[in-house]
Amino acid sequence: MTIHTYTNAKGPWHKLASLGAMNALAGISRMINLEIQVSKLDARGVAMTEAQGLLGEPEAIVVGVYLSYGGASRGHILLAFPEEIAFEMIDLVLGQAPGTTLDLGEMEVSVMGEMGNIAGSFFLNELSDSIGAPIYPSPPAPIRDMASAIVDVIVSQTMETRDMLHVLDLVFRANSQELRGQLLVIPVEGVLTADQGQGP
Amino acid sequence: MNQVVNALKSEVVGLGEFHVSEDTSTMLVCIGLGSCVGVCLYDARIRLAGMAHVVLPASRGTAMTDTHDAKYADIGVPRLVEKMRSLGAVSSRITAKICGGASMLVSPGVSDLFNTGERNVTAVVQALERERIRVVARDVGQHHGRTVKLFVATGAVVVLSANKTLLEL
Numbered sequence: 154m155t156i157h158t159y160t161n162a163k164g165p166w167h168k169l170a171s172l173g174a175m176n177a178l179a180g181i182s183r184m185i186n187l188e189i190q191v192s193k194l195d196a197r198g199v200a201m202t203e204a205q206g207l208l209g210e211p212e213a214i215v216v217g218v219y220l221s222y223g224g225a226s227r228g229h230i231l232l233a234f235p236e237e238i239a240f241e242m243i244d245l246v247l248g249q250a251p252g253t254t255l256d257l258g259e260m261e262v263s264v265m266g267e268m269g270n271i272a273g274s275f276f277l278n279e280l281s282d283s284i285g286a287p288i289y290p291s292p293p294a295p296i297r298d299m300a301s302a303i304v305d306v307i308v309s310q311t312m313e314t315r316d317m318l319h320v321l322d323l324v325f326r327a328n329s330q331e332l333r334g335q336l337l338v339i340p341v342e343g344v345l346t347a348d349q350g351q352g353p
Numbered sequence: 354m355n356q357v358v359n360a361l362k363s364e365v366v367g368l369g370e371f372h373v374s375e376d377t378s379t380m381l382v383c384i385g386l387g388s389c390v391g392v393c394l395y396d397a398r399i400r401l402a403g404m405a406h407v408v409l410p411a412s413r414g415t416a417m418t419d420t421h422d423a424k425y426a427d428i429g430v431p432r433l434v435e436k437m438r439s440l441g442a443v444s445s446r447i448t449a450k451i452c453g454g455a456s457m458l459v460s461p462g463v464s465d466l467f468n469t470g471e472r473n474v475t476a477v478v479q480a481l482e483r484e485r486i487r488v489v490a491r492d493v494g495q496h497h498g499r500t501v502k503l504f505v506a507t508g509a510v511v512v513l514s515a516n517k518t519l520l521e522l
Binding site: 201294297301303304313 | 367368369370384385386387389408409413424457458469473498499500513515
């Protein structure tokens with residue numbers, strides 16, 4: 154994997170989360186059998202009023218997989234793709250010709266759930282190994298909706314007592330095809346927010 | 354209809370904000386509501402519109418900043434009503450239309466954690482009742498996102514859902 158852009162690479166939170174993100178991509182790469190490149194890896198604070206743009210155009214239809222995690226740390230993970238890209242990913246996983254998937258049926262939802270499961274588990278395993286404490290993912294929840302409505306899910310869970318989200322934003326693409334997706338990791342409490350004084 | 358809509362200015366009401374407008378060439382818009390609730394208030398006599406983008410049901414004593422005046426239903430709704438009153442609106446004339454409050458996650462294992470949408474709707478309705486404002490229409494709940502537009506000139510409210518259905522409240 155190649156990192157083209159690596160910004161704000163400071164603080165243990167970012168280092169840990171970056172390792173986890175790389176591991177998550179390795180899992181996705183294995184699943185779709187394509188090399189993946191990272192085009193953006195950015196850890197930053199996002200104001201509540203700006204959160205709606207986290208996945209791009211707020212009204213664009215996005216297919217995502219949501220997981221929460223708990224244990225030594227608590228937070229949220231969202232793996233998201235533009236709808237047409239998600240369909241291409243599903244075709245790849247199922248060994249179908251491109252353009253076969255046109256909607257999310259039971260099988261397609263299952264594929265997306267598994268993709269989220271792999272990304273989330275690989276991410277959290279890396280973190281868990283790094284800190285020597287257990288972190289557990291929830292079952293994956295595939296979701297297809299407006300980008301902003303999906304972000305709403307996380308915002309409402311994290312902003313009860315604050316106005317800022319701490320976000321790890323990873324944008325990636327497969328080497329030979331124009332496949333791009335985003336992995337958002339939003340820690341709420343625990344080891345992954347321990348260095349908030351330095352900025353995550 | 355589309356030509357009329359395209360000619361209007363959009364004033365986007367962001368997460369946790371409220372806007373009030375008497376500019377009849379404007380529509381107030383909440384984009385991509387998930388569990389959040391869009392509260393649309395209108396005083397037809399003076400053509401004054403107000404919209405709040407409520408994120409959470411209750412402040413539980415949390416201090417609110419000036420920029421996020423409508424983050425919590427229990428504080429945001431009264432503040433929106435107060436602002437409209439200060440511009441000449443009368444509670445008995447104000448009508449409310451609400452939308453959003455979806456339950457976005459329905460998968461086993463996580464759905465129980467997220468009834469924020471339902472709690473938001475309940476909190477907004479209760480806050481409006483305390484202000485003695487009638488809810489005359491609603492499009493709430495279910496499992497999909499919505500964009501809501503409130504036309505200042507007429508008080509009409511249009512809801513576009515993620516599944517591309519268009520509904521006028």
